Amino acid sequence: LTIAALGLVSTGPRRCRAQVTWGPGPLHLADEDDLGNQQRLHDLLRRAYFMDYGVEGRAAHALMPAMQAEIDDFRGRVEAGPALALAVAMAKYHFSWYQEDSAEMDVESVEDAGNLMYTSIQFSGCNRPDLPIDVFFQRMCNARWPFVVMLFSELGRDFAERYLTEQAAANLEKAVIAFDEMKRLPYYAQFVHWQGPYDVSFNEEWYPGASPAGPIWDTAVVPLAQALEANFEVIAAELASIVERGIFDRLHFDGVRAEGRDSAPGGGWRAVELLSVESSAWDTAACREAPSTCALLASRPELRGCQHAGAALVRLQPG
Numbered sequence: 001l002t003i004a005a006l007g008l009v010s011t012g013p014r015r016c017r018a019q020v021t022w023g024p025g026p027l028h029l030a031d032e033d034d035l036g037n038q039q040r041l042h043d044l045l046r047r048a049y050f051m052d053y054g055v056e057g058r059a060a061h062a063l064m065p066a067m068q069a070e071i072d073d074f075r076g077r078v079e080a081g082p083a084l085a086l087a088v089a090m091a092k093y094h095f096s097w098y099q100e101d102s103a104e105m106d107v108e109s110v111e112d113a114g115n116l117m118y119t120s121i122q123f124s125g126c127n128r129p130d131l132p133i134d135v136f137f138q139r140m141c142n143a144r145w146p147f148v149v150m151l152f153s154e155l156g157r158d159f160a161e162r163y164l165t166e167q168a169a170a171n172l173e174k175a176v177i178a179f180d181e182m183k184r185l186p187y188y189a190q191f192v193h194w195q196g197p198y199d200v201s202f203n204e205e206w207y208p209g210a211s212p213a214g215p216i217w218d219t220a221v222v223p224l225a226q227a228l229e230a231n232f233e234v235i236a237a238e239l240a241s242i243v244e245r246g247i248f249d250r251l252h253f254d255g256v257r258a259e260g261r262d263s264a265p266g267g268g269w270r271a272v273e274l275l276s277v278e279s280s281a282w283d284t285a286a287c288r289e290a291p292s293t294c295a296l297l298a299s300r301p302e303l304r305g306c307q308h309a310g311a312a313l314v315r316l317q318p319g
Contacts, residue, residue: 031081031083034087037083049095074088075088078116082123088116092110093110107155110151110158113151121144121148133186152174156168159171160172178197231293235296238293242289271314272314275297275303
């Protein structure tokens with residue numbers, strides 16, 4: 001079983017197209033637009049990942065073997081078509097972070113994702129100090145660099161925790177090299193307190209000057225956190241009602257899920273999506289059960305009008 005068929009079609013001396021024929025319609029991958037490639041491949045794989053999810057209340061992902069084969073096939077095409085590097089890197093990040101039926105990191109996949117992300121940086125010109133800042137953002141350079149640093153940092157940490165010192169040192173060195181190259185770019189001059197890979201924070205761009213100490217943030221500099229704390233009793237009461245009526249799992253399966261396998265191993269957590277990344281409307285089944293929570297979040301400027309916002313109630317497994 002395969003979920004996509006890929007064929008190269010020549011369209012001129014400078015461009016070519018790859019057509020994926022699985023899904024609701026043809027999916028065209030370009031030899032220049034790597035961001036478009038990434039979005040299209042991710043949408044394809046996400047649909048496959050959740051195709052049978054929730055059927056009869058089962059958390060099954062029957063197409064995973066076919067997805068992995070498809071990712072491997074695309075990986076084999078990167079050398080000839082580097083515009084696929086970003087797409088394959090993110091596919092491995094989202095769907096191959098953990099080994100099958102395990103909480104163990106798939107170290108080969110994560111390392112390959114890091115190398116591919118760095119390839120995408122070179123392909124897109126994100127390593128150029130003279131790249132105009134508007135182009136830097138258009139090409140998502142501000143996301144690619146932290147991803148490279150994060151991937152190699154987490155890989156090094158995983159090896160270190162298993163006392164595999166040689167592999168840990170090699171990957172942590174890659175993280176430092178990528179971090180140092182990133183910090184030499186003009187955009188990152190503002191983050192003077194980023195002195196090493198573990199100082200990097202994706203969210204800090206949204207809250208300039210916050211300067212968090214690791215994962216701990218001062219709520220005084222995060223207005224959304226203040227709003228959540230101020231409305232804790234309302235949110236907690238609606239969540240308690242969902243849990244007490246035993247409908248948390250049903251709402252989870254009713255929702256359109258944005259996460260792949262990168263956030264937690266199987267069963268590590270379960271989310272009830274209030275706002276799906278596929279829709280900007282607060283009209284989910286979960287919002288009908290938690291109307292005050294959704295009204296509060298819908299009123300927030302951090303979420304209002306954002307095309308890729310998401311909000312969820314998350315249940316973590318103990319341990």
